[in-house]
Every structure is written in C-alpha cells, then in structure tokens.
Amino acid sequence: MKKKNTKTKSSTAKLDQIVSESARDKYILRLYITGTTNRSVLALTNLKKICEEYLEGRYELEVIDLYQMPNLAKDEQIIAAPTLIKKLPLPFRRIIGDMSNTEKVLLGLDLRKVK
Amino acid sequence: MKKTEPKILSKNLLKSPTGIQGFDEITGGGLPTGRPTLVCGGAGCGKTLFGMEFLVRGATQFKEPGVFMSFEETNEELTKNVASLGFDLEDLIRNKKIALDHVHVERSEIEETGEYDLEGLFVRLNYAIDSIGAKRVVLDTIESLFAGLPNQLILRAELRRLFRWLKEKGVTTIITGERGEETLTRQGLEEYVSDCVIMLDHRVNAQTSTRRLRVVKYRGSMHGTNEYPFLIDEAGFSVLPVTSLGLKHIVSNKRISSGITALDAMLEGKGYYRGSTVLVSGTAGVGKTSIAAHFAEAACKRGERVLYFCFEESPNQLMRNMRSIGIKLETWVKKGLLQFQATRPTFYGLEMHLAVTHKIVSVFKPDIVILDPINTFVVGDKDLEVNTMLMRIVDFLKANQITALFTSLTSSQGSLESSDARISSLIDTWLLLRDIELYGERNRGMYVLKSRGMANSSEIREFILTDHGVELREVYIGARGVLTGSARMAQEALEKAEVLSGRQDIELKKRDIERKRKVLEAQIIALQADFESEESEALKTIETRQDALKRLGQDNINMAESRKADNENINISNPKK
Numbered sequence: 001m002k003k004k005n006t007k008t009k010s011s012t013a014k015l016d017q018i019v020s021e022s023a024r025d026k027y028i029l030r031l032y033i034t035g036t037t038n039r040s041v042l043a044l045t046n047l048k049k050i051c052e053e054y055l056e057g058r059y060e061l062e063v064i065d066l067y068q069m070p071n072l073a074k075d076e077q078i079i080a081a082p083t084l085i086k087k088l089p090l091p092f093r094r095i096i097g098d099m100s101n102t103e104k105v106l107l108g109l110d111l112r113k114v115k
Numbered sequence: 116m117k118k119t120e121p122k123i124l125s126k127n128l129l130k131s132p133t134g135i136q137g138f139d140e141i142t143g144g145g146l147p148t149g150r151p152t153l154v155c156g157g158a159g160c161g162k163t164l165f166g167m168e169f170l171v172r173g174a175t176q177f178k179e180p181g182v183f184m185s186f187e188e189t190n191e192e193l194t195k196n197v198a199s200l201g202f203d204l205e206d207l208i209r210n211k212k213i214a215l216d217h218v219h220v221e222r223s224e225i226e227e228t229g230e231y232d233l234e235g236l237f238v239r240l241n242y243a244i245d246s247i248g249a250k251r252v253v254l255d256t257i258e259s260l261f262a263g264l265p266n267q268l269i270l271r272a273e274l275r276r277l278f279r280w281l282k283e284k285g286v287t288t289i290i291t292g293e294r295g296e297e298t299l300t301r302q303g304l305e306e307y308v309s310d311c312v313i314m315l316d317h318r319v320n321a322q323t324s325t326r327r328l329r330v331v332k333y334r335g336s337m338h339g340t341n342e343y344p345f346l347i348d349e350a351g352f353s354v355l356p357v358t359s360l361g362l363k364h365i366v367s368n369k370r371i372s373s374g375i376t377a378l379d380a381m382l383e384g385k386g387y388y389r390g391s392t393v394l395v396s397g398t399a400g401v402g403k404t405s406i407a408a409h410f411a412e413a414a415c416k417r418g419e420r421v422l423y424f425c426f427e428e429s430p431n432q433l434m435r436n437m438r439s440i441g442i443k444l445e446t447w448v449k450k451g452l453l454q455f456q457a458t459r460p461t462f463y464g465l466e467m468h469l470a471v472t473h474k475i476v477s478v479f480k481p482d483i484v485i486l487d488p489i490n491t492f493v494v495g496d497k498d499l500e501v502n503t504m505l506m507r508i509v510d511f512l513k514a515n516q517i518t519a520l521f522t523s524l525t526s527s528q529g530s531l532e533s534s535d536a537r538i539s540s541l542i543d544t545w546l547l548l549r550d551i552e553l554y555g556e557r558n559r560g561m562y563v564l565k566s567r568g569m570a571n572s573s574e575i576r577e578f579i580l581t582d583h584g585v586e587l588r589e590v591y592i593g594a595r596g597v598l599t600g601s602a603r604m605a606q607e608a609l610e611k612a613e614v615l616s617g618r619q620d621i622e623l624k625k626r627d628i629e630r631k632r633k634v635l636e637a638q639i640i641a642l643q644a645d646f647e648s649e650e651s652e653a654l655k656t657i658e659t660r661q662d663a664l665k666r667l668g669q670d671n672i673n674m675a676e677s678r679k680a681d682n683e684n685i686n687i688s689n690p691k692k
Contacts, residue, residue: 070242081234097229108226
C-alpha cells in the first residue's frame, strides 16, 4: 500500500489520489449471490471470516441477491455466482467462487502484498 | 409462440421463420422453434449477422422480440455494424423489440476461489428475455467464455445446463461458434446443441471469395443438404436455393426478332424463341456485342425490358461503341427499358454473381437478359463451377420465361465449337461468329451452329458491320472455297467478266452464222442467175434452131413443089442433104 501511495503522489490525476487515499483505509466490496443456495451461504460465511480477520473496521460489504435485482447482473457484468466485486481500492477485481480458497481470496483482494 | 406452417410436412416440429431470403426455403420453414441452433463458421463468415438478422426480422416481421447476448462486440459496435444493413437497432431497443446485452469477461480481473456456477449469466439472460417477452435469443459467441473462465469443467457443465434451460424456456436460440480444427466448433459446442447445425463458410478461390451455407443437421426435419451460396449486401443476408430448379420450365412458341433481319431469315424468318437461351460465341472482335446490342434495341422497340450485364466494358463505353454502328442504346436507358449492370467478373465470386443476377432480375423484372460475356468468369481452373453457375442462371431465367443472350469469347486456337462445348447443352440457339482470313484480309463469317426446334439455315453468311448496323451477306461459295470481303468481290468481278465474255462469244457466233447464211444465200442467188441466163440462152438457141429447121423444111417443100417430087421422099431425104 505504501508503495502505491508514492506512486499516486507523482501522478497528476487528483481524482486518483483521492480514491487511493481513501482506499487505504476502506475496502468497498459487493457480493452477488443467487438466493440461499449452499454456495451462496458458504461464500458469505467464508468472506465474512476473511474480512473480519484481515480488514477489520475498514471494509464495507454489500450483499446483493441477483434473483431479487436481476437488472444489476447486466450492469455489473456478472456471469458467475457467487461473485465478489472489489470496487475499491483499485484495481477493480472480481473474485468468483465460494471463497473456500482463502489464499486466492486474499490474492484477489490484494491483501497478500500487505502481509 | 407464433405458429408457422412449414412448407414441408413435418407436423411435429414447429419452425420459426428467419425471414432471411432463401433460408426458410431450404429448411422448409426456418429454425426449429423453441430449440437451440448452432451456427458455426470461420472468422468473418457472417455468423453474427445471421443471428442479428434472425432477431431483427423476427421482431419486425413476425412479432417475436429477441435478445442478443454478445460476448464479443459491444452494444455500440453492434448497433453501428448492423446499421449498414438498414437495421435501426436503437429504435427496436427503444420499442422493446430487441434487447442487447454485452457480456464482458476480462480474464485478468477474475480470481477463482472455489466452486461457482454461471447463475449470474442465467439471471441476466432471464431478465432480458422477460423484460421484452422475447421469443428469440442469440448468443454470440458463447465460446469466448472459455477464454475468460479458467475452469473448463464447470463451464461445460454450465453450458449444457444453459441450453437445456433455454429449451425449457421455449425460446428459439441461435448459438454461434468459431470453427475448430477438426470439430465444427472450437470447444465442441455441437455436443450440446444437437437439434440444428448450420455451417457458414467463406472460401477464397483464385482471389475471389464465395460465401456458402450448409445445413449440416436438422433433427426431425427435411432440409436441403447442398452448399448454398449466400451473400451479404445492403439488404442483409440472402441464401440462394438455386442449385437445381429442375427441367420443368413452361415453354413458349412465341418468336422474337433478333434485331437483324437477315439473321431472322436464317432462323425460319422469325428469330429466337421467347424464353430460350442464345449463345453468341466467337473470337475477339467479331461483333458479338453488336449482335447483343441489336437484340437489346429490338426488344426495347417492342417495349420490353432488357437487363444488360456487361463484364468487360462500362455502359458508357458500350453505348458509345454501339452508336458507331447506328444503335442508340441511351434512348432506352433514359426510358427505363434498358438497364446496365457493369461489374468485373473478378469483383466477387461466382456465387455472388449468381446472387446479384438473381436479385437484380427479381427487382427489374426484365424480358430479356444479356450477359456479355460469360467466359470471363473462368478465372483459373473453375470450369465446373462456372458451368453449374451458368446452369443455375439458365434455369432461373427459363423458369421466369426470360430470354437470355450470352456472348462468349472463344480462343482462336483449336476448334471454335469445342471451347464452348461444356455449356452447349444449356444453349438453345447457338450463333457462331468466326473470322475468315484470306488474301491478307480478315473478314467475319457467321452461321447458326444449332437452333433447337427450328429449321435453321445452314449457310455461312458474311457478317459486316456498317454504320447502320449489322449486315449479313451471302458469301461466295465455289470451287475455291468460301470467299469473303474483297476476295469475294474480286471473285464476283471475275465471274462477271466471264459471263460477259461468254455473252460476247455467243454474239460472235451468231453473227458468224448470219454472215455465212448471207454468203450462202448470195451464192444461191448468183447460181440461180447463172442458170437463168443459161436457160434463156438455151431456149433462144432452141428457138432459132427450130426456126431454121422450119425454114429448111419449107424450102424443101418449095423445092419439091417446084420439082414435083413425091411427098414421101421429100421429108426423108431432106435432112441428109
């Protein structure tokens, strides 16, 4: 994260800087699930566990049921379920699957670098 | 679901018409309703367009809204691309007749963390279908998912589920797929879609491309199994179901003039049959186009419509050239009776030519079609294809009662007849033009090689281009062979001289006889005169002698009287004295 900061400072885009700085503190995550299937439930439990462990206090998780808001699937370019979208910090990432592979989830959330 | 009555008897299988020209004919009504169809082919063969046209026509002509799910092109790109075909996608989307959904899968953004499914895709598709009440769906090209998602096992299972789900949903679906090395599609989608498979092909032969379509499989239905050429133009897709139309044309007994009186005279004095196929072949510069132009002009004068395909000259050049022999074609172009269609044969492939011919003929509805010349199609070793194409054109024109005139350039080497032998069977009337080289001069000769159904003249005529059109002259046929041009004239002069001298001979003979007779007559007269003079002289002598005798007798009598001699002694003794 620190490395990233120095990078953004040299960049001229003001917006990038703001986004990046806020990202250091906050993770904005969205989990798209499909109803209460085993996979959906499993993904939610796994994700919550990871977030609590690595991102405690600096994450925002929104869980969306695609069955109830099917229009969002198109807007968010979702094809697989469950899909976790890391909106912030950049880069934008999609993490698909039931989140049972913690290492991969951390990699997807760019948390490996921090550790 | 809209019920469409397929033309072929397949009562159990409903078909959804595609509205694509010709395609519904070869499949007997369209694609299987409520089932997925796989459309596969190489890059740029028109898969996307086929799908799009299926949707647009469905929405506009058959009141079946459709969803286009694109895995490659964005909505903007799609809209722009099909606008060139006259489809206003934006309008259709606004009116909820078509829904577009661009599925974008970016491999680098994705991290797999365990088990998942493609329920998201299902939700999207379901939402799109329900939002407009779609009956038709196109998935273009779903195989892109294989590049985006690493887990093939999941993907395959999910695709199988997707197609089953689409079937249950009762939507008529087109799934497009890239052609694979050995399989129909790269990822073997044909395993999942087994109801109907259509293959599109785009082949390049001798630098010209030809698009072809084939129905590989159509479960539960009859279908044409041939490769059908198709074309994509400003009006969209059209497939040409014209491989063979059979030989069931209606024939006409009507005759139409060729535009050249002397040529008509060679064809029983009536000209060609209406609806027949005429071939004018010959070496370069013998006047094939002139014969065609004459025919066109004559037809226009009768008020008929003529479609003139020129593959070698531009219309303007052709009209200029024909003016030099007194044929003014531009008048008819202005009146709308004559239409030129000028393209280079190499401009597109044979099938495309066929398709274009088809199209223009159906639009212009001509009575006469002229193809000038046909042999330029032969680029490289494509004799067979040219042949089948011509057969299709001939069949198509005959079925429509259109009289066709083809010109064909034959090479001067070898027999003139043999070079066009392969199309001979298609031709009803075959005029052969040939040049006759004699005495440092090249002249044109023409004869009717064959003409089905008429007692045509077997003579070779000399073909002369004058400023008032084509003229046919009797050629000199004699002991020295066929003579044309100045040789013919020389020969004719020679003959005239011979005749003249012959006449003089007779005259001379006559005079001779006359003279002889006169001589004879004169001789007769002279002889007669001689005889007469001799005769009169002789008579005179006789008279004198008789007088003398008389006188002598008188003298004797007188003497005897004086002597008183015996009467009897006097007469006898007197002459001895």
